[in-house]
Amino acid sequence: MKITKLAKGISLKRPLEGGNEEQLNVVRQVLSEVKKQGDAALRFYTEKWDGYAPESLRVTEKEIAEAVNALDQQLYSDLAEAAENIRLYHEQQIRTGYHMELGDGSWLGQRVTALDAVGLYVPGGTAAYPSSVLMNVIPAQVAGVQRIVITSPANQSGKLPAGVLVAAHLLGINEIYKVGGAQAIAALAYGTETIAPVDKITGPGNIFVALAKREVFGEVAIDMIAGPSEIAVLADDTAYADEIAADLLSQAEHDVLACAILVTTSEQLAKKVAEEVDKQLKTLPRQEVARASIEKFGAIYVADTLADAVEAINTLAPEHLEILTENAEVIAEQVRHAGGIFIGRYSSEPVGDYFAGTNHVLPTNSTARFASGLSVDDFVKKSSIVYYSGKTWEENAPKIARLARMEGLEGHARAVESRGWEKE
Amino acid sequence: MKITKLAKGISLKRPLEGGNEEQLNVVRQVLSEVKKQGDAALRFYTEKWDGYAPESLRVTEKEIAEAVNALDQQLYSDLAEAAENIRLYHEQQIRTGYHMELGDGSWLGQRVTALDAVGLYVPGGTAAYPSSVLMNVIPAQVAGVQRIVITSPANQSGKLPAGVLVAAHLLGINEIYKVGGAQAIAALAYGTETIAPVDKITGPGNIFVALAKREVFGEVAIDMIAGPSEIAVLADDTAYADEIAADLLSQAEHDVLACAILVTTSEQLAKKVAEEVDKQLKTLPRQEVARASIEKFGAIYVADTLADAVEAINTLAPEHLEILTENAEVIAEQVRHAGGIFIGRYSSEPVGDYFAGTNHVLPTNSTARFASGLSVDDFVKKSSIVYYSGKTWEENAPKIARLARMEGLEGHARAVESRGWEKE
Numbered sequence: 001m002k003i004t005k006l007a008k009g010i011s012l013k014r015p016l017e018g019g020n021e022e023q024l025n026v027v028r029q030v031l032s033e034v035k036k037q038g039d040a041a042l043r044f045y046t047e048k049w050d051g052y053a054p055e056s057l058r059v060t061e062k063e064i065a066e067a068v069n070a071l072d073q074q075l076y077s078d079l080a081e082a083a084e085n086i087r088l089y090h091e092q093q094i095r096t097g098y099h100m101e102l103g104d105g106s107w108l109g110q111r112v113t114a115l116d117a118v119g120l121y122v123p124g125g126t127a128a129y130p131s132s133v134l135m136n137v138i139p140a141q142v143a144g145v146q147r148i149v150i151t152s153p154a155n156q157s158g159k160l161p162a163g164v165l166v167a168a169h170l171l172g173i174n175e176i177y178k179v180g181g182a183q184a185i186a187a188l189a190y191g192t193e194t195i196a197p198v199d200k201i202t203g204p205g206n207i208f209v210a211l212a213k214r215e216v217f218g219e220v221a222i223d224m225i226a227g228p229s230e231i232a233v234l235a236d237d238t239a240y241a242d243e244i245a246a247d248l249l250s251q252a253e254h255d256v257l258a259c260a261i262l263v264t265t266s267e268q269l270a271k272k273v274a275e276e277v278d279k280q281l282k283t284l285p286r287q288e289v290a291r292a293s294i295e296k297f298g299a300i301y302v303a304d305t306l307a308d309a310v311e312a313i314n315t316l317a318p319e320h321l322e323i324l325t326e327n328a329e330v331i332a333e334q335v336r337h338a339g340g341i342f343i344g345r346y347s348s349e350p351v352g353d354y355f356a357g358t359n360h361v362l363p364t365n366s367t368a369r370f371a372s373g374l375s376v377d378d379f380v381k382k383s384s385i386v387y388y389s390g391k392t393w394e395e396n397a398p399k400i401a402r403l404a405r406m407e408g409l410e411g412h413a414r415a416v417e418s419r420g421w422e423k424e
Numbered sequence: 425m426k427i428t429k430l431a432k433g434i435s436l437k438r439p440l441e442g443g444n445e446e447q448l449n450v451v452r453q454v455l456s457e458v459k460k461q462g463d464a465a466l467r468f469y470t471e472k473w474d475g476y477a478p479e480s481l482r483v484t485e486k487e488i489a490e491a492v493n494a495l496d497q498q499l500y501s502d503l504a505e506a507a508e509n510i511r512l513y514h515e516q517q518i519r520t521g522y523h524m525e526l527g528d529g530s531w532l533g534q535r536v537t538a539l540d541a542v543g544l545y546v547p548g549g550t551a552a553y554p555s556s557v558l559m560n561v562i563p564a565q566v567a568g569v570q571r572i573v574i575t576s577p578a579n580q581s582g583k584l585p586a587g588v589l590v591a592a593h594l595l596g597i598n599e600i601y602k603v604g605g606a607q608a609i610a611a612l613a614y615g616t617e618t619i620a621p622v623d624k625i626t627g628p629g630n631i632f633v634a635l636a637k638r639e640v641f642g643e644v645a646i647d648m649i650a651g652p653s654e655i656a657v658l659a660d661d662t663a664y665a666d667e668i669a670a671d672l673l674s675q676a677e678h679d680v681l682a683c684a685i686l687v688t689t690s691e692q693l694a695k696k697v698a699e700e701v702d703k704q705l706k707t708l709p710r711q712e713v714a715r716a717s718i719e720k721f722g723a724i725y726v727a728d729t730l731a732d733a734v735e736a737i738n739t740l741a742p743e744h745l746e747i748l749t750e751n752a753e754v755i756a757e758q759v760r761h762a763g764g765i766f767i768g769r770y771s772s773e774p775v776g777d778y779f780a781g782t783n784h785v786l787p788t789n790s791t792a793r794f795a796s797g798l799s800v801d802d803f804v805k806k807s808s809i810v811y812y813s814g815k816t817w818e819e820n821a822p823k824i825a826r827l828a829r830m831e832g833l834e835g836h837a838r839a840v841e842s843r844g845w846e847k848e
Contacts, residue, residue, distance in 0.1 A: 075830055078823045089532055089808075092522045100516060100781075108513055108781055113760060115794050128831055163830050199794040217641070218649045221794040225642045246835070246842040253835035285834045332809065336537060340808045346817035346843055347810045350836040354827040355820060357524075357532055358808035370539050370623040370645040372806040382796040384513075384764045384782035385756065386771045393770035396779060399502045403778040406499055406587050407552055410709045411677035412774040415670040419770055 001248075001274045001294055006263065006301040006308060012316035014230070014259065014366045019211045027182045027211040034186030039193045045183040050124075051156040057194050059160060059176040067165035079167055082355045083134050089357030090142045093376035106392040109385035114144035115221075117196070118379060119188035121203035124153035124180050128161030131353060135360050135374065136202050137171045143379035148173050149198060151188065153180020181205075185212035189220045202361070202374060223374055227364035228257035231349055232318035232338075234309055234331065237266035239324035240345065244269075245276030247322060247349055252293035253286040259297040261316065263309045270300045310334045317368040320349050339368045393419055425672075425698045425718055430687065430725040430732060436740035438654070438683065438790045443635045451606045451635040458610030463617045469607040474548075475580040481618050483584060483600040491589035499587075503594055506779045507558050513781030514566045517800035530816040533809035538568035539645075541620070542803060543612035545627035548577035548604050552585030555777060559784050559798065560626050561595045567803035572597050573622060575612065577604020605629075609636035613644045626785070626798060647798055651788035652681035655773055656742035656762075658733055658755065661690035663748035664769065668693075669700030671746060671773055676717035677710040683721040685740065687733045694724045734758045741792035744773050763792045817843055 019027075033041040039057065047053045068076075097110040120136040122129055133150065140148050150168055154160050160178060168176055177195060179187060185205075191197035200221035201213060213222045231251035233244050248260035264270050277294060281287050303309035310331065313321060317337035325331050328343045335341060339362030342349050353360045361374035388396075397416050404412035443451075457465040463481065471477045492500075521534040544560040546553055557574065564572050574592055578584050584602060592600055601619055603611060609629075615621035625637060626647035637646045655675035657668050672684035688694050701718060705711050727733035734755065737745060741761035749755050752767045759765060763786030766773050777784045785798035812820075821840050828836035 075826060078826050081823065082827060089524065092524065092534070098516045100513065110516070110799075111765075116760070131827065131831065214642070218638070218789075218791070221791075240842075243839075243842045246839040250833070250835040250839035253833060280838070284838075286832075290835060329811070335807075336540070337805075338807050340810070341535075343809065343811040346812040346814050348817075348839045348843060350828055350833075350840050351812055351817070351820075351824055352808070352810045353836060355824045356810045356812065358810055362808075363805075365642075367642070367645075368805065368807070370805055373808055375534075375806065377801065381761075381787075381792065381794055382799065383759075383762050383792070384776070384786075384797055385767065386764070386776050386780045386782055387753070387767040388770040388775055388780065389768075390770050393772075393775070396775075399505065400775055400779045402499060402502050403506065403555065404774055407555065408710075409674070409677060409774075411670070411674040411714060412777060414704070414708075415667075415674035415772045416774050418664075418667045418670040419772060 001277050001298045001300050003270045003274060003300045003302060006303040006312055008308060010312060010315070012261070012312055014316065019207045023207055024211055027208055027215060030182040031186045031212060031215055034183050034192065035190045042179050042183050042187055042192060045181065046179060050153045050180055052154060052158045054154065054158055054178050057177050057179060059165065059178060061174065064165050064169050064174065067162035068169050070162055071166045076166065079130060079134070079170055082131070083138060083170060085355060085357035086134055086138045087142065090139045090376050094142060095380070097382065102392060104391040105389040107387050111383045111385060112380050113383070114146070115199045115379050115381065117147035117149070117198040118145050118200045118202065119149045119151060119198040121184060121201060121205050121209060122150055122152035122164055123205050123209070124155070128163045130163035130167035131360065132203060133164055133167035133171070137168070137173055139359065139374055139376045140379045141171065143376045145379050147175070147198070149175045149177070149188065149195070151177040151179050151184040154178040182208045182212035185209060185216060189216035200379070202378065204361070223361065223378055224363060224367070224371055228259065229254045230259040230319040230364055231322065232261045232263065232313055232316055232320070233322045233324060234313055235262065235264045235266070235269060235324040236306065236326060237269055238326050239269060241269055241272035241276045243345055243348070244273050244324065245280050248277060248294070248298065249280055249284060249290050250350055251320070252290040252298065253284060256289055256292040257297065258293045260294060261298070261318070262300045263303055263312050264300070265303050265306055265309060267302050270302050274300060306331065313338070317366040319362045319364045319368065322347070322349060337368045339363045339373050390421065425701050425722045425724050427694045427698060427724045427726060430727040430736055432732060434736060434739070436685070436736055438740065443631045447631055448635055451632055451639060454606040455610045455636060455639055458607050458616065459614045466603050466607050466611055466616060469605065470603060474577045474604055476578060476582045478578065478582055478602050481601050481603060483589065483602060485598065488589050488593050488598065491586035492593050494586055495590045500590065503554060503558070503591055506555070507562060507594060509779060509781035510558055510562045511566065514563045514800050518566060519804070521806065526816060528815040529813040531811050535807045535809060536804050537807070538570070539623045539803050539805065541571035541573070541622040542569050542624045542626065543573045543575060543622040545608060545625060545629050545633060546574055546576035546588055547629050547633070548579070552587045554587035554591035555784065556627060557588055557591035557595070561592070561597055563783065563798055563800045564803045565595065567800045569803050571599070571622070573599045573601070573612065573619070575601040575603050575608040578602040606632045606636035609633060609640060613640035624803070626802065628785070647785065647802055648787060648791070648795055652683065653678045654683040654743040654788055655746065656685045656687065656737055656740055656744070657746045657748060658737055659686065659688045659690070659693060659748040660730065660750060661693055662750050663693060665693055665696035665700045667769055667772070668697050668748065669704050672701060672718070672722065673704055673708060673714050674774055675744070676714040676722065677708060680713055680716040681721065682717045684718060685722070685742070686724045687727055687736050688724070689727050689730055689733060691726050694726050698724060730755065737762070741790040743786045743788045743792065746771070746773060761792045763787045763797050814845065
């Protein structure tokens with residue numbers, strides 16, 4: 001990895017991955033076809049791109065049962081324990097709205113209600129993601145969403161990864177479709193004969209999925225436009241180089257576009273980490289992916305002071321941030337922008353990917369400046385409530401009418417003034 | 425207004441207003457020019473479309489002082505009282521995150537932090553919107569946002585409405601720019617020599633503003649894609665026709681695309697409201713706008729039962745819903761989807777537009793199915809925090825490593841396993 005002196009005031013902000021015009025045109029075509037042709041278009045694109053012709057778009061109970069029976073009991077129990085941890089963390093996020101008495105019988109309120117239906121996209125490709133099922137489904141369940149749908153591309157034999165089916169089964173989800181790509185997003189947004197539309201779509205995917213989510217945004221809600229995974233490690237000379245290298249590689253192995261960055265005050269640590277990365281890469285099964293990522297997007301910055309290092313981290317607003325310094329908890333308070341913060345050497349980032357209970361769906365591409373990880377908040381909406389009594393109306397109607405007239409909206413003023421005791 | 429029998433199971437869902445290809449191309453051009461040329465592009469488009477060449481893009485302290493001095497004292501006091509009500513309602517939304525002890529010294533947390541900088545777009549055109557300033561700025565202030573910027577198109581003499589400047593002054597906001605349209609959104613998203621970029625853009629606007637917000641979404645956060653205003657009134661035979669008509673017209677006067685709908689169980693009320701709308705239209709200053717809206721998007725539905733009426737309202741998911749029935753509070757509980765709910769005849773919708781304290785930025789186009797009105801939540805983001813002690817790590821590392829390997833991510837497993845006591 002390249003070691004660079006951290007320039008003061010440098011911005012490490014990551015550019016947004018927008019996709020190109022050609023990809024966007026493909027996505028728009030797919031969305032439009034699925035909207036018009038429904039299931040027929042889903043079947044067409046699934047055969048064309050995923051290489052199989054599904055008998056049934058929906059996963060059968062038999063397939064789920066087979067997956068459950070085939071899975072190692074220990075793994076099932078690990079998944080169940082992870083699910084329980086995730087549930088406990090997310091239960092802290094439940095909100096109930098509020099009620100404010102204004103006097104004279106008047107009140108204002110906020111009501112929080114769950115979305116009716118949500119769809120979770122689980123990516124296919126080179127890895128299986130049962131953990132994504134847990135991370136997306138559990139917050140929706142905690143929020144009280146009644147209908148939760150999963151869609152994911154099957155492999156060429158028409159199978160979904162057993163782990164995905166088992167994770168869904170564990171959570172009581174059985175509406176699962178073997179559809180991937182932009183066509184899956186279209187089905188969730190517009191509905192087809194087989195798949196009823198949902199109100200919100202969550203879950204990561206490739207560039208086609210990301211572009212499709214962006215296109216249907218507004219028609220339905222979406223979680224975020226997820227970019228490639230990122231890790232930043234902030235370390236001083238108390239940290240262990242081999243641990244940092246392992247953590248950097250754990251993100252780099254996700255994707256050739258993933259980004260792994262170390263910012264440290266120790267030049268010696270910087271050198272050791274670079275060496276360790278090279279060494280550990282040699283035996284990593286996904287070394288091709290990880291090496292490409294490290295070469296293109298990996299970086300080590302040496303900062304003069306810890307304060308400079310923290311400021312650089314704030315410009316990066318990383319998806320994941322590990323703090324491996326003395327007084328790491330104090331340093332964590334100085335970080336303003338990061339999706340997930342991992343404090344101390346025993347909080348290796350994969351601890352949060354799978355097990356601790358926090359959500360692993362986190363904002364990428366420096367969007368942690370304004371965005372948050374997936375949470376129960378993503379699966380509820382709020383309504384405001386106004387109840388004015390006659391007395392409160394009488395006292396305030398003249399003020400409201402004046403404000404309306406200042407804006408040139410006479411109809412608003414008249415609406416408020418149209419009330420009166422005399423009619424009662 | 426046309427009176428229609430409400431068909432069972434009908435969906436009143438409103439289509440999304442997407443803009444056309446030509447408008448989108450204009451917006452993309454503007455965004456790209458502002459990104460490249462900065463202030464020069466802002467000046468160019470402002471002269472081209474708003475018809476004035478601003479000396480200074482930023483409103484001067486002198487202009488603000490003049491506006492404050494010119495405003496009627498009563499109005500100033502009305503605005504101040506509205507601001508106070510809005511602040512009190514939104515202060516209920518402050519969140520502090522949480523901390524969960526896991527035992528063995530380990531803990532998980534959620535931290536809530538304010539965004540650094542937000543930009544509020546205030547539309548120009550035929551009306552002035554000091555209330556929009558209050559509704560957007562106050563939640564951001566309650567959240568703790570440090571930098572709040574307002575941008576709004578000036579009139580041909582280069583002036584912003586005094587009410588807008590006064591509302592800003594009242595809230596202590598003095599970073600105000602005379603820029604409107606897509607070019608204003610571009611400036612807020614990318615920054616120019618004069619205008620530093622922000623993290624989130626809120627506020628309504630015309631179709632060009634809406635399209636521009638959609639285009640920059642991801643680069644910055646946006647509140648929502650606001651469509652034309654909507655009101656639905658749910659009424660039985662206890663309601664007053666003249667009041668309903670006045671409320672329907674108060675939305676219709678906003679915009680020829682605004683939508684005003686009555687759903688009632690009383691055929692007699694339906695007829696009376698239709699007559700009242702005609703009558704009241706005749707003396708309304710903005711009758712041309714209101715009439716066009718009512719003719720194109722106004723509708724009265726007569727339902728067999730109140731339950732049918734409520735179900736129709738749920739398919740519409742209106743921005744504003746008035747409930748003018750017996751036991752209106754009980755009926756309100758049956759409404760699953762609405763941005764703002766107004767209960768009883770003294771809660772005329774403009775009460776919430778200006779004064780009660782709830783936010784008037786609410787989800788339109790049936791998006792109340794999944795979206796919420798503007799709130800303090802829009803101006804904060806959340807970070808998750810994991811702290812694992814050595815003991816907790818030791819207990820759980822094998823489980824985490826197994827889960828990682830199930831997903832084919834050996835690097836994740838090795839990262840977790842790389843820790844150990846022996847190094848300490």
